[in-house]
Amino acid sequence: MFSQTSEYAIRALIEIATRPEGEHVLSSELGESLGIPQHYLSKILQQLVRTRVLKSVRGRSGGFRLARSAADIRLRDIVEPFEDLKKCEECILGQPVCSDAGACPLHDFWGDVRERYVNELETKSLADLTDYQLKKLGSMNAGLFKRVGSVPGKESLKQKSKRKKVGTK
Amino acid sequence: MFSQTSEYAIRALIEIATRPEGEHVLSSELGESLGIPQHYLSKILQQLVRTRVLKSVRGRSGGFRLARSAADIRLRDIVEPFEDLKKCEECILGQPVCSDAGACPLHDFWGDVRERYVNELETKSLADLTDYQLKKLGSMNAGLFKRVGSVPGKESLKQKSKRKKVGTK
DNA sequence: TCTTTATCGGATAACTTTGTCCTAATATCC
DNA sequence: GGATATTAGGACAAAGTTATCCGATAAAGA
Incomplete structure (x- = not known):
């Protein structure tokens, strides 16, 4: 549902948003933690600086910070540069026309899911995400997103590819 | 939600299922139409032959046909070889643990969407898809999936890539 | 048996996404 | 002004997905 890139973006912004307001966070530190x-x-x-979600400061004691309050940043603002949201408005089976007149067999299902998705993107703000996170965090020992063992993403992708192959065995 | 490959598989199976039972359909004809x-x-x-959804006959007057009745083929059977369904059980933000104890901020949303998705895969059969198609088809002039103008997929992918780039430009 | 027609399946190419590296630009501190 | 730290951004590499090509295999019909 989200690309790897969007997922990274959301997680990074949640982390930035939980820092003291105005503090500049290093990209290297973010990546590490x-x-x-x-x-x-x-x-x-x-990219998020270009779309005015973040502001950056170069040089020593520089880094990234939110360009505006977390309550004013919607999930959509975070994800939009990395997802083709227009594509999700299209027919899930690739039909040129998929309206009431000639709907594809998955029209209703897909319309419903899409509505939830778009609604979530439009209504949920970064502040909503961090609030949720902080509330849950009370009883936990540390940050949820901190990596535990090995770096994720590398092996898991390889495993996945085994079963998806079509061309080569 | 579906990969291009899965989309192709679904459309092809719908087409095969609407043919007279037992008739062998050529892959070349399917691709063309x-x-x-x-x-x-x-x-x-x-691949679908390997997973026992289709049967194939080689040689003259050969082709592909359903391995069993369309009512016995579920959407999941069609899509499974091409999608990593296990992945969709994981946290949408990539957290190692995302349960009631420590849920990510999108846990509820994602859980709901996933449930619908899985439910659709489990309950909907190929027969359901073709029934829907045939019902709608009454007032239409021809097959919905027949290509209208140019071949889709080639230019649309290139356009898409313009906005999704992160690394270059 | 020979020819024709299709699927089978490996090799490879094109394109996209994800990830790495290196240099330039810029700001701070001494 | 010079050293240092950091973002900006281009080039490139690796991995994944989609698409093409070609020869092998198998079945049917003459």
Whole structure:
């Protein structure tokens, strides 16, 4: 539902939003503590600066911070640069026309799921995400997103690919 | 939600299921009429033969046909070889643990969507899909999936990539 | 048996996504 | 001004998905 890139973006923004307001967070520190490839994360954050979700300061004691209050950043703002949201408005079976006149067999199902998805993107703010996180965090020992054992994402992707192959065995 | 490959598989099976029972359909004909790359479709159908959804007959007057009644083929059977369904059970934000104890901020949302998705895969049969299709087809002039203008998929993918780039430009 | 017609399946290419590396630009501290 | 720390951004590499090509295999019909 979210690309890897969007997932990184959301997790990084949650982390930034939980820091004291105005503090600049280093991309390297974020990558390290969240287990996200540092240079890749850096690209993602740069993109979010371009879309005015983050502000950055170069040089010593620089870093990233929110461009506006977390309550004013919607999930959609975070994800939009990395997802093709227009595509999800299209027919899930790729029909050129999929309206009431000639709906595909999955029209109703997909319409419902899409509605929830879009609604979640539009209504949920970054503040909602961090509130939820902080509330749950009370009884936990530490940050939920901190990596526990090995860096995730590398082996899991490889395993996945075994079963999805079509061309080669 | 579905990969391109799964989408092709579903559309091809719907088409096969609407043919007279027992008739063998050529992969080349399917690809042509549905606007799906022929050789790629052929791989997909071969895979579905391996998972016992289709049967194939080689040689003259050969082709593909359903291995069992359309009512006995569930959407899940069609899609499973091409989707990593286990992955959708995991946390949408990639948390190692995302249960009641320590749920991620999107836990409820994702759980709900996932439930609908899995339910649709489990309950909907190929027969349900074709019934729906045939019912709607009454007032339409021809097959819904027949390609209208140009072959879809090629330009649309390129356009998409413009906005999703993170690394370059 | 020979030819024709299809599937089977490996090799490979194109494109996308994800990840790495290196240099430039810029800000701070001395 | 110079050293240092950090973002900006291009080039490139690796992995995954989608698509193409071609020869092998198998079945049917002459």
